[in-house]
Amino acid sequence: MWDMCHRIFLGSFVLIWIAGGPTHASSQLEFNPPSVVVKYGDPVSVLCSTSHPKPNGMGWEATIGGVSFQPDVSSVTWTVDKLEDWTIEPMCYISTVDGQSSKTLSVILYKTPDSVSISPLNHSGPMVEGTEYHLLCDIKNVAPLQNLVVKWYKGNESILNVTYSDLSIKSPGDVFPNLTITPSRDDDGAQYRCEAELDLGPEGPQPPPTVTSEPLNITVHSMPSNIQELEDTVIDVGSSTRLKCSSNGNPPPEFSWVFFRSPNVRVENKDAVIIENATGANIGNYTCVVKNYIGNVSKTARISVRGADPVCPIKLSTDSVVIKYGDEVSVSCINTASVEDMYWIIDSQHVNNTTWSVKSRLNWDTTARCTGIFLGIGNCHKPLNITVYKAPDSVSIFPLNHSGPMVERKEYHLLCDIKNVAPLQNLVVKWYKGDESILNVTYSDLSIKTPGDVFPNLTITPSRDDDGAHYRCEAELDLGPEGPQPPPTMTSEPLNITVHYKPHITSQLPERIPVFRGYPVELSCVAHGNPQPRIEWRYDTANHVTHAGGNLTVYEAGLYNCTATNAVETVFVVVVVILKEDYLPLIAGFVAVMVVVISVIFVFIYSIYYKNTKMGRYSLKDAKLASTPNGNVAQNGCRDIPLPMTKLSQPNINF
């Protein structure tokens, strides 16, 4: 590129002239124009003139267009049709009486770049916000570098000017200035360009020659922006709301939500959540996550429902279990969509399974609860109601502090002995008399879970009707609807009770009774009691005469004492018998005479009446019937007159 031969030659030439004489003569030379700026390949013409009154001669020394020494001239012109020598340094010289001097013309030969282009360095495709990139401006074949200004633009904004003023290379070359950028999200779509300007001074072309690159459109990818609009909200129970998540990024981000999925919540268009008819199950955190390949942002809004309590969304396969002691059991927590973890805590021990299974004997006081961690809600738990039961080993009934028969209207206690039953709070002791339920006893106020014995008692005051009654007690474990049906029940053997009561003399014996001489009276003494009383008549106290049995025939006056005795008591009734004379035969005889007399009078009257009217058949039988309406009395009178006896008791009266 550089013509070394010319340079050396030129240098030695100048040296000769400077050495040859005083140098201040150069001020005698002037150029017109004083300096030139020439586009590569353009013509150039410069006049060198002197103000010296008597020059000996002048000339141009140049690698091209040089003018040999011209005697006696005061000006000489350097002309090139096509200036293509980058190293050109034309020199005008003069010879005078004072000696020789010379002056070099300043020539700026320039060339606009063949091309200017902009491109990212070591990168293609979209840029990512916040990352450093280099843009390269490729400027080909430009000269001279020291006049080059590279201007970087973003849109219409000038952002950097680069100069090469420290370089003194005159021949054309390529330059690759670079621009370091750290694009922001707002730079997406920005246009960068670079401009190569040759700043050639006032002698240069105006405006300065400039070549601009095609613009470079940059695409800037950015992470989603901070979420707007999603805020903590308080809503009323039953109302609806819409939670919106606003964020943008490039490429457009994806939205996702983290919250407890209850049926009245739905996601609309990915970026909004609709809660309809809010309930306690909607209380919780709603987190929106916005994401693209560059990054993600999230924001949580807490939703409170005024008028509703938070809900623990755990479902158990059964809310309560009733287990026979020693039986197996298995209860599951049921998964819901938004559960993160779920396990059991059995007697404060972590069981890493959603199904809790017991194959061996369970403790009497085991506690179990299912714990879940739910999206948007967090930790909550649900207890399982466990009832471990055991039917009694035995149930028996007996009278307390008593044996043998009971006595009417006395108080007795029956004891029910229930051995080894659990839990007491579910125990119902049912007392029966025959088939009649008479008392139910519960122990619901006790919270003892381990098995034990109980001795409920029943106070009875039996009546005579209760003789032979069967009492029994039944131990029933009333375990609710989850328990076995019918409830486990154990019944005692029946207790037959015998009820004794004192005798009661039931025959109506008068206090005093007359007895006609010769007409004995039978006194009948009947008594009831349990056990059946023994009946005795006592009379003639002096001789202690007694008579066993209820019937006594009395002939004489005296005190007659009927005594009824059983295991309970002895009762008695005293009858006073008074002896009377017997007037009955006389009265009977008088009645018989009166009957005969009245019969005769009737026969007489009848016969008169019959004769006066008509003759008819006579029937003695008819006549007798007609004349004696009380025929039975007459007959009785004839037959039983000698011993009319009166029965003075009615033995079958009960009271």
Ligand SMILES: *[C@@H]1O[C@H](CO)[C@@H](O)[C@H](O)[C@H]1NC(C)=O
């Ligand atoms: C670059 O130079 C121009 C004038 O040529 C000026 O207007 C602009 O402000 C400069 N830019 C910077 C970034 O210095």
Ligand SMILES: *[C@@H]1O[C@H](CO)[C@@H](O)[C@H](O)[C@H]1NC(C)=O
């Ligand atoms: C960018 O240009 C500077 C000089 O302006 C240079 O030092 C640096 O090495 C260049 N960087 C690259 C990556 O070309």
Ligand SMILES: *[C@@H]1O[C@H](CO)[C@@H](O)[C@H](O)[C@H]1NC(C)=O
């Ligand atoms: C650069 O963007 C402009 C508008 O902003 C558009 O007209 C031009 O076609 C884009 N150029 C490229 C290479 O995409």
Ligand SMILES: *[C@@H]1O[C@H](CO)[C@@H](O)[C@H](O)[C@H]1NC(C)=O
């Ligand atoms: C909400 O309640 C209204 C009436 O109160 C009912 O019409 C509507 O179907 C309910 N929406 C949902 C999702 O349950």
Ligand SMILES: *[C@@H]1O[C@H](CO)[C@@H](O)[C@H](O)[C@H]1NC(C)=O
């Ligand atoms: C529970 O089981 C899961 C896998 O089923 C395991 O990752 C976790 O560590 C277990 N946790 C405990 C406390 O055992």
Ligand SMILES: *[C@@H]1O[C@H](CO)[C@@H](O)[C@H](O)[C@H]1NC(C)=O
């Ligand atoms: C959970 O329990 C069930 C039933 O007992 C059993 O089949 C299953 O293997 C258990 N799972 C784990 C992870 O222990």
Ligand SMILES: *[C@@H]1O[C@H](CO)[C@@H](O)[C@H](O)[C@H]1NC(C)=O
């Ligand atoms: C709900 O969000 C609040 C803060 O926004 C946080 O303190 C709390 O732990 C979150 N609860 C759950 C269950 O994620």
Ligand SMILES: *[C@@H]1O[C@H](CO)[C@@H](O)[C@H](O)[C@H]1NC(C)=O
């Ligand atoms: C557990 O059972 C008892 C009696 O059956 C009941 O009163 C109580 O409410 C139950 N508790 C739960 C949490 O279901």
Ligand SMILES: *[C@@H]1O[C@H](CO)[C@@H](O)[C@H](O)[C@H]1NC(C)=O
């Ligand atoms: C005892 O309970 C049963 C039902 O279990 C009921 O039929 C009966 O009438 C109750 N007896 C009494 C005395 O309350």
Ligand SMILES: *[C@@H]1O[C@H](CO)[C@@H](O)[C@H](O)[C@H]1NC(C)=O
């Ligand atoms: C009968 O049971 C009651 C409680 O129900 C108790 O107070 C009383 O002492 C018991 N009586 C006897 C005689 O055991």
Ligand SMILES: *[C@@H]1O[C@H](CO)[C@@H](O)[C@H](O)[C@H]1NC(C)=O
């Ligand atoms: C109780 O009475 C029934 C019938 O009345 C009888 O079968 C049973 O043997 C009696 N039991 C006792 C212990 O006397």
Ligand SMILES: *[C@@H]1O[C@H](CO)[C@@H](O)[C@H](O)[C@H]1NC(C)=O
């Ligand atoms: C007592 O007399 C009645 C009839 O008057 C009779 O039925 C009953 O058997 C007698 N009783 C005794 C113990 O002889």
